[in-house]
Amino acid sequence: MSTTYPTGSESEREAAVEAAAQAVQRGELIVLPTDTVYGVGADAFDHDAVQALLDAKGRGREMPPPVLVSAATTLAALATNLQSYVEALTEAFWPGPLTLVCEQQPSLTWDLGETRGTVAVRMPDHEVALALLERTGPMAVSSANLSGLPAATEAAAAAGMLGDHVEVVLDDGPSPRGEASTILDVRLSQPRLLRRGALGVPELNDVLQPLGCTVVEDEAPQ
Secondary structure, three states: OOEEEEOOOHHHHHHHHHHHHHHHHOOOOEEEOOOOOOEEEEEOOOHHHHHHHHHHHOOOOOOOOOEEOOOHHHHHHHEEOOOOOHHHHHHHHOOOOEEEEEEEOOOOOOOOOOOOOEEEEEOOOOHHHHHHHHHHOOEEEEEOOOOOOOOOOOHHHHHHHHOOOOOEEEEOOOOOOOOOOEEEEOOOOOOEEEEOOOOOHHHHHHHHHHHOOOOEOOOOOO
16 A cells, blocks of 8 residues: 655655655655646656556556656757757757657667557646655656546646555645646657647647658547
């Protein structure tokens, strides 16, 4: 059964982040707050922990989790052959609710599932999440819910669904946005919308159009 840690004061936050970081290093699952929804996370480089994350959600390997990072510069270590417009997107929207699907670095020794050579990366705009990621390094993080149910926007809801599978729950109150991140496939010359989310297409195009490209959204789910 999981232990819930409040993060309201500076001392509580330090204790919570340290407990979560140690749990991640031991290969255990945790629940963490982000700027979008609560997430369930594991060390991205721990094969067994990532599989435990998928099992906890009831999700197959055909739906690999995204990776959260604490700095935009980490993207270059995880992804390769980045399009020229990617830097403009990260400068404008990271940290924030934008997930980028990239071609992953072939040298990475991880197993996130059936990624087909891709990695989805995001830098969350949340102090607790960033403090944790600074200690753990990149984490595989998926929305904190059982597959098919709505993503948790409060720690208690996440613990109710996943508490038997996670060691630590960080409670930072209701999610600021309460809506999942927008996902873009940025492997081609024109970015393609894979999921509509907290960041709107017009905002993205304000950054992209001066660079000669726009979001392709014809095939994105409504």
